[in-house]
Amino acid sequence: MPHLRARHGLGLFQNLSSFSPIVGVFGHRQVGKTTFAEKQGKSYRTFDSKSVRESAEHDPEQFIADLGPMPAVIDECQMVPELFSELKEYVRTHKKPGQLILTGSVRFSSRRAIRESLTGRLASLELLPFCLTEIVGLPRARLVLKLIQDSRLSPLLEGELTSQELKRRTRAIDDYLTCGGLPGLFAMRNPRLRAEKLRDQVDLILGRDLQLVHSTTLPFLQIGEFVRELSRGELMPLRSSTLRKLTRVTEGTQKKLLEALEAVFMVRLLPIEGYRRGISVIFEDQLERAYLLQEKADPELSFEALVWRNMRASFNYETGLHWETFQFLEKAGRRRVPFAFRTPEGSLAVLPILDSTPSLETLRSAREFLARYNRSLALIVTRGQAGTEIMDSRILKVPAERILFE
Numbered sequence: 001m002p003h004l005r006a007r008h009g010l011g012l013f014q015n016l017s018s019f020s021p022i023v024g025v026f027g028h029r030q031v032g033k034t035t036f037a038e039k040q041g042k043s044y045r046t047f048d049s050k051s052v053r054e055s056a057e058h059d060p061e062q063f064i065a066d067l068g069p070m071p072a073v074i075d076e077c078q079m080v081p082e083l084f085s086e087l088k089e090y091v092r093t094h095k096k097p098g099q100l101i102l103t104g105s106v107r108f109s110s111r112r113a114i115r116e117s118l119t120g121r122l123a124s125l126e127l128l129p130f131c132l133t134e135i136v137g138l139p140r141a142r143l144v145l146k147l148i149q150d151s152r153l154s155p156l157l158e159g160e161l162t163s164q165e166l167k168r169r170t171r172a173i174d175d176y177l178t179c180g181g182l183p184g185l186f187a188m189r190n191p192r193l194r195a196e197k198l199r200d201q202v203d204l205i206l207g208r209d210l211q212l213v214h215s216t217t218l219p220f221l222q223i224g225e226f227v228r229e230l231s232r233g234e235l236m237p238l239r240s241s242t243l244r245k246l247t248r249v250t251e252g253t254q255k256k257l258l259e260a261l262e263a264v265f266m267v268r269l270l271p272i273e274g275y276r277r278g279i280s281v282i283f284e285d286q287l288e289r290a291y292l293l294q295e296k297a298d299p300e301l302s303f304e305a306l307v308w309r310n311m312r313a314s315f316n317y318e319t320g321l322h323w324e325t326f327q328f329l330e331k332a333g334r335r336r337v338p339f340a341f342r343t344p345e346g347s348l349a350v351l352p353i354l355d356s357t358p359s360l361e362t363l364r365s366a367r368e369f370l371a372r373y374n375r376s377l378a379l380i381v382t383r384g385q386a387g388t389e390i391m392d393s394r395i396l397k398v399p400a401e402r403i404l405f406e
Contacts (some may be wrong), residue, residue: 005183008131009025009127012317016125018097021095021096022123023101025104025124025125026107027127027128027265028128028182029204029265032127033075037073040071040101041072042068042070043069044075045074045075047074047075056082057082071099071101073103074100074101076104077102077104078104078105078212087121105205106265107213107263129180129181129285131404132169133313134313135175136405140314141310141311141405144348144379147377147396148343148346163386166386166399169401177306178290179286180286180287180288181287182287182288185198195291198287202288202292205266206220206223213263214260218249222248222249227261227266230267231289234283234301235280235301235305235308235327235338236280237329238278238279238280267281267283267284271327272329273327274335275333282305282308283305303400306352307381307400307403315343323342324341325339325342328365328372331368335365340369348378349373350381351379351380355382356382356384362380370394377395378394379396381400382399383401384401385397
């Protein structure tokens with residue numbers, strides 16, 4: 001079954017459980033948190049159940065005492081903030097690692113009661129939508145990490161894919177562009193049923209989860225139109241004045257909504273560096289963005305987003321790695337790096353293209369980035385190409401069929 005695939009986050013989860021009494025597993029709705037947590041726990045309670053929720057609200061101390069064998073899973077924990085002061089007291093006297101697994105569809109840090117009670121007492125794992133290697137059953141891709149860590153490029157890029165393997169991986173990328181990576185959705189082949197499930201999911205996120213973070217009085221339809229406009233401008237600089245004209249949402253409310261949408265895992269905000277400051281928005285899942293867009297997507301922007309969604313998994317699940325992602329614009333926005341990754345070892349600009357040969361403008365954007373950042377490398381990612389090419393000492397052209405799978 002699709003949702004039972006092995007998850008790349010398991011190693012990081014086990015590491016966190018070895019030293020923290022509470023481990024939080026959080027992420028987008030339907031990302032597989034419950035399935036993942038149940039496989040690691042020995043007992044399970046969910047606050048989606050009204051009776052379970054009421055017992056925790058009525059007597060949090062007794063609720064914890066009655067959890068059952070450890071590690072115990074508490075699913076959708078953000079729904080009962082009253083529980084967290086009691087959890088704080090519990091782990092003060094019960095310090096053994098790996099006792100409790102909390103799951104949530106809202107970032108714990110976005111809810112004050114959780115943040116204030118569990119700061120320093122909880123280690124967190126963000127479970128992402130499936131990446132390509134999870135879907136096809138391969139180990140997590142680590143080539144992108146090696147490129148940042150190792151200045152010897154040639155040994156990392158030797159060899160070419162066989163025509164059969166290239167076709168297999170290209171087909172997986174095509175499927176991902178259409179179906180995304182949410183368990184229970186990406187393998188659903190009936191478009192009508194998939195759209196109905198997506199509608200219910202989006203309605204739940206915008207109608208309930210969002211209110212847990214930002215109690216807004218905006219009508220539901222206006223929030224939906226705001227999110228739809230964000231989907232139209234994915235990976236482009238966000239322009240608040242234009243958004244206000246299109247959605248009638250003020251700049252101040254836009255900021256709060258964006259923070260809330262990131263807190264419920266619908267979008268990720270990428271800071272912009274270079275000639276201007278600002279942010280761009282990228283949606284957590286390929287299919288969900290396509291559903292919201294309700295029009296034909298720009299193929300190159302869709303490919304850029306696919307590369308980001310899959311490449312970030314390499315960073316997200318690496319134990320002990322400090323990393324961040326951002327967008328780079330220069331020369332009044334004419335030079336554009338859709339996204340980059342930064343670690344203590346250096347920075348990596350990523351420029352996905354649909355053509356087999358990069359344009360002069362793409363190369364200029366890469367060189368602008370390299371001139372700005374020390375210890376940096378530029379990666380031009382193509383589609384359907386078997387071979388790799390070192391274009392100069394710091395610019396590499398690599399097929400997505402390698403960098404996203406190896």
